[in-house]
Structure formats: C-alpha cells, structure tokens
Amino acid sequence: MTEHLVFVTGRLAKPRLEKIVATLPRDRFTATIADAGVKVAALMTEEIIRRRVTVPEGADRIILPGRCRADTAALTAFFGVPVERGPDEIVDLPVHLGLAGRNVDLSRHDLTIFSEIVDASKLTPDEILVRAQDLARRGADVIDLGGLPDTPFPHLEDTVRLLKQAGLRVSVDSFDRDELARGARAGADFLLSLNEETLDLAFETDAVPVLVPMRPEDLPSLDRAIERLQKAGRPFLADPILEPIHFGFAASVVRYHETRRRHPDIEMMMGTGNLTELTEADSVGVTALLVGMCSELAIRNVLIVQVSNHTRRTVEEHDAARRVMYAARADGALPKGYGRQLLSLHDKRPYTQTPEEIAALAAEVRDPNYRVAVAEDGVHIYNRAIHRIGTDAMAFFPDLDVASDGGHAFYLGGELTKAELAWRLGKRYVQDEPLEWGSAMDAVAQDTTTFKEVGHTLHGRKPSRGSEDTE
DSSP, X not given: OOEEEEEEEOXXXXXXXXXXXXXXXXXXXXXXXEEOSOSSGGGOOHHHHHHHOOOOTTOOEEEEOTTOOOOHHHHHHHHTSOEEEOOSSGGGHHHHTTTTSSXXXXXXXXOEEEEEETTGGGSOHHHHHHHHHHHHHXXXXXXXXXXXXXXXXXXXXXXXXXXXXXXXXXXXXXXXXXXXXXXXXXXXXXXXEEOTTTGGGGGSOSSEEEEOOSSTTOHHHHXXXXXXXXXXXXXOEEOOOOOOTTTTHHHHHHHHHHHHHHOTTSOBOEETHHHHTSSOSOHHHHHHHHHHHHHHTTOOEEEEEOOSXXXXXXXXXXXXXXXXXXXXXXXXXXXXXXXXTTOSSOOSSOOSSOHHHHHHHHHHOOSSOOEEXXXXXXXXXXXXXXXXXXXXXXXXXXXXXXXXOHHHHHHHHHHHHHHHHHHHHTOOOOTTSOOOOGGGSOOOOOOTTSOOOOOSSGGGOOOOHHHHHHO
16 A cells, blocks of 8 residues: 655755655655745745645645754644654655665664773762763763772772762772772672682672683683683673784784683673774774674673763764664664764765756745855855855855855855865755764754744844745
8 A cells, every 4th residue: 555645845845856756666655745835945834834735635644844844743733644854855855764775763772881980089079970970961871980000099989879879870990909899888880800810809799790801812711700600690791801903902803702602691891992092093983893893792881981082972972883783783784874873074975966956946046145055066155146166165255245244254154164174075064054973973952843043144034924925
C-alpha cells in the first residue's frame, strides 16, 4: 500500500522539490505538492498554511519545509492529518523518508565512559564536584579521581562522598594502594588499577577493580589476575593498556584482540587518552577509530582524559562515537550514514544546490536583499541587480551597494567569510545559520515554532505579513 504525502512549499523551492519528488519510488509513495503562495518557504506561518493549503482526501502525512516556523501539533489538529517538519535541505528529503536503507536511531549505546579528573588531588571537593557535574552533563557516566605521584590527597574520602551524594558514580585511579583502599572505604564504585601484586585489595572491598598487567607487554600476568577473580566469582574489568604511537601502540592493539580471544566473556576497558592526548591530531577521528575497535571487541568501558586543548571535546566525541558504532553494529553496517556528529571539518554532501539551480533562483529575485549561497564553483551572492560568484569573501565588496550602510556591510562581511570557509572546507553553508561542527561544538538550540529575533544588523529584519501574503 502506498503512502500519500503532501509536501508544502514556496514558489522558489517548488521546481527543486518537484525534481526530488519525481525520484521517489511509486510503489511506496504518491505525492501532492501544495504551493502555499509565498516566495520563500521558510517564511510560511501557521496562519498562511491554514488559509492557503488544501489537503487532498486520503492524505497520510503532511511534510513542511525544515525551516518553516509553524506548530506542527496545531496543524495536525487543524487538518486531521499528521504534520511533520522535514529536513532543512530538499536534497535530504529521501533520507528523511527512510530511503537511505535504514532508520537512524542514535538513542542507544553500550559503552560506559569513565572521565578522569587528573589533578583531583590539587582541587577542593567543591571544585571537583563542579567539574564532575560538567563532565556528566557532557556524557560521562563515571567520574574518575586521578591521584598524582608524591602528591597527598587528604580530601579523597570527602570528595568521594560528595560526588556520591550528588548521584554520580565514582572511580579512584592511583598507583598508591592506600589511596585506593581509602577511596573504596568512602564508597567508590571502581578502583583503577590493580595488578596481580595488589589484587588482594579486590577482596577487601565491594568496589569493582580494573585489572592491568604488571607491565604492558606482560599479558600472562593479566591472565592470572583475571583467573583469580573468576574463580572467586568477583566482578572486574580488564585493561591490557593502550600505549602511545611509537611506544608500543601496534603491539597493544594486538593485546586487546588477544585478551578478547582468550577471555570471550569478560568485561574490558580501554584507556583512550594515550592516543587522543599524546597524538597532535584532531581527536574526533582518533576517537571514532578507537570506539569502533571497542565495538568490534565488545569492550564496553573506556577511560578518557581531557587535558590538552585539542581534546577539549573528548567526552562529547566519545559519546557521539559510541552511539554511531552501536547503531552501525546493530544494523550489521559500516559506520556511514549515521549523522554528522563525527564529521567536524568536512561534510559528506556539502552542496545542497547546483550552480544552475542558484542561477535560476537569482533570476527570480525582484528585491534588493542579498542572498548568499555556496555551490561547487564557489560562493554566490545575488539580488535583483547582481549575481556574483567568487572564492574570496573580501573581493565581493566593490560589487555590493553597502558603502553607506555599515550594519549591512558588517553583516555581509560575516556571512561571506563564513561562506568562503564552508566552500574551502567542503561544509554546508546556510545563510543566517552557524556552520555545523559535529561533536566539536555544541549545537545552537532553536525554537522551531517561532521566527528568530531581530539581529543587530538588517539581516534579522522580518518581512511584514503583507509582503508574505502578496509574494
């Protein structure tokens, strides 16, 4: 049985929408395109849609443009047909309709993030609590209190109790057996890290130990510690230790694989900081690779460190990666087509319009307002008087009629610079919207039912309702 879709659009977008709709499989969808009578689809209001859109009998779903600021629940009640907001860009409509081969669900994961506060012994309990709550907000599941060599930690117990009172899970990370014991007595949930020489502590507390080899290359010592706790029926995590590049990295990867081969059912941990912190490369790609390895080897715990400036978003990156990898593994698929959270510098489909489509839109413009767009051939700026294409934001200025309008010139300089950056990197550009940086930056929260507030320059001025009705 086919589903009858009603696509609501504006005059300028209608030709592009018709092309996309013509490609939809007819055995799954029939479609009606409803022109709301406005030039720009994003300017449609709930009132305009109510007055101008007629829904044919038998319609199953109404799809609005992604940037349309209307209350979908109210429209659903008015039309008696489910109304939803589609994607921002028309080219993404097939994916929105589930024609990409899968429905993406990134709500699930099975990887626990331990986030270490490496200088906890130098901070007050209240300072640690503030940092711990921030890490938890970002996606950390366990707060790891790192002890420093030859640095007293007299407030360890108070800190553990304070974090536990705040509802946080806590691990204590130290090479000092006494610190580990103190943390366990105060209520820590995990102890990092015990080897076969300090393993007796695991039998003196209910805290779950993380087992490590005596030396990274000494895998048999880890085997012996694992076997001892297995015989005692005690819970544990095993960490073969990931080493930095040029200091045993490749061999340590082999050890993780070998540990899983020898012990197919145990819980394991990987400390990713030795790679993310000690490799001066954008950490999101490194993180994706390591979390992918964890997904393959059923390693369900990672210890992360966020110290260096280039790893300032490592919690968010690990959180995004664990969701993508879980979904891809559940689908038996490559980790492709699961969103843009692991794409920071580049986009898979950066250009939503062809140069020809932009030219067609430019030919329809009858007002002096400047539009900015990006296509494969560069940055486009156009209004009723001009249509210029280039790759240098500042080179456009002589062609723009803004010499006496400082606010407008300031705005266009910002937009054109953003557009040039997007073109050079291969990122999506949308006028008046921030560039998207995946998990490298928090997304800007938006109210999808209201127009944006007027900005500091003329670009934020909203057209009158009269102009919407007549265009």
